Structure formats: structure tokens, C-alpha cells
Amino acid sequence: MYDSDCPVLYALNIIGQKWKLPILWHLMLKDVTRYNELKRSLNGITNIMLTKCLRELEEHSLVKRVEYDTKPPKVEYSLTERGKALLPTLNGLYKWGEEQYKLDHEEID
Amino acid sequence: MYDSDCPVLYALNIIGQKWKLPILWHLMLKDVTRYNELKRSLNGITNIMLTKCLRELEEHSLVKRVEYDTKPPKVEYSLTERGKALLPTLNGLYKWGEEQYKLDHEEID
């Protein structure tokens, strides 16, 4: 997408694709999550997309990646403070979306 | 996009494409805006996209369309109360995006 000078669009460029929010959501539920654990939670995501999204979230410091040099390998993902800072904002969107959903569906009874 | 059961994703399906927020933004600035006026404000948008977006926003009752049967034709677009209800939520995203932008750019001085 285009590099936006609007903070709202800037935010959406970071968290607005298909899998970013579901990933953040699942990371919110636990302190720490492993790669395949996360993959199982996100029904239908491919390795490519999961890795790509995690890398991007990492670049923006929303997610922390910790790799243990063990065998078999072990990598843990968790939210940073920056990532957690999204929570109140997402709650606003959540409420608006909920109301909107009701309005969009109530006449179709 | 997939029809989501998550209110956040539901909201983003409505307002999350390339032009929806810019359109809503420009409609916020004035009480009432005409089609071509809106088009000129949104640099680079095509008729197709503008019409498509406006129709979709109308379907979700975020935007009101009033057509005058004059010659030449005249159509006015404005935000509904539902559309205006997005404002506080977008402010939250705005602030988060602004902070994020700073964090993403401060080390590149």
C-alpha cells in the first residue's frame, strides 16, 4: 500500500491485512506463544503468511521473538508494550463494529 | 474479504480499503459534499472506485446520498450519525498511529 502521511492509514498499513489482527489477538490471550501453537490457533494460515506477518510485526516492535538454540528448535512470540498499547484502541473499533453488525442485520429478521 | 464474526474485522471490512477512510475524512470536513468536489479532494481516485466506495458506505448507512433531479444533475453526499460515530474511534487509531510513526522513524536520524 502507499506510504501514508495520515496516522490512521499508517496504523492500518501495519495492522490492516488479513492476518495481522488475528495474530495479535491470539498473542494477547497468552503471555507467550510458540510458532506452531499460533499456527494451529489461526485456522487456515500458511507458514509463509504467518512468518511474513510475524516478521513485519516484529519490525514495528509490536511483537517480540525469542529463539532458543535447542534441539528441536523453539521460538516464542509475545506482545511488546507497544503491541499491548493497541488494546484500548481496538476496543473502540470492537464496539463500533458490534453496533454496526447489529444495525446491518436487524432488518433482515 | 471473508465475512468475519469478529467485530473488529467486521468494522475493517467496511472501512478498511484504500479509499474508504479518505472519503469519510473529507465528508467529515464539510456538512455536505458533491460528487466531483469529493473526487477532486481525493487525489488519484477514479470514478469507479469513488462510486463503488460511496455505494458501499451507503449500504452500511455511514453515508447519505441525496440526488436532485435538476439539469445538470446534482448529488450531495454527507455523513450519517452512524458515520460520525466512527470519529472517536478513529481518534484512538490516529494517536496510536502517530506514536508508532515516531517510534518507527526516530532511530533513522
Next chain:
DNA sequence: CGGTATCCTTCTTGATACTG
């Protein structure tokens, strides 16, 4: 003025297989 119709490009996402 306020759109439609048609065609085309590009960006995002997915499927499948394989590796240190």
C-alpha cells in the same frame, strides 16, 4: 454533472513441497 462499461495490472494470499 455524475456516473457506467470494459479491460488490464499489480498486490496479496494460498498450495505444495522441502530443510537445518
Next chain:
DNA sequence: CAGTATCAAGAAGGATACCG
């Protein structure tokens, strides 16, 4: 276990032209 490589598909968006 936690990925990468390669190839293919689909959806979103754009270009250009035309209409009531």
C-alpha cells in the same frame, strides 16, 4: 520445530472511454 522455496490463484485497484 520452525521455518524457506517455488509456483499459482484471486481480489483489489487502475486506465481509458463513453452515456443520460
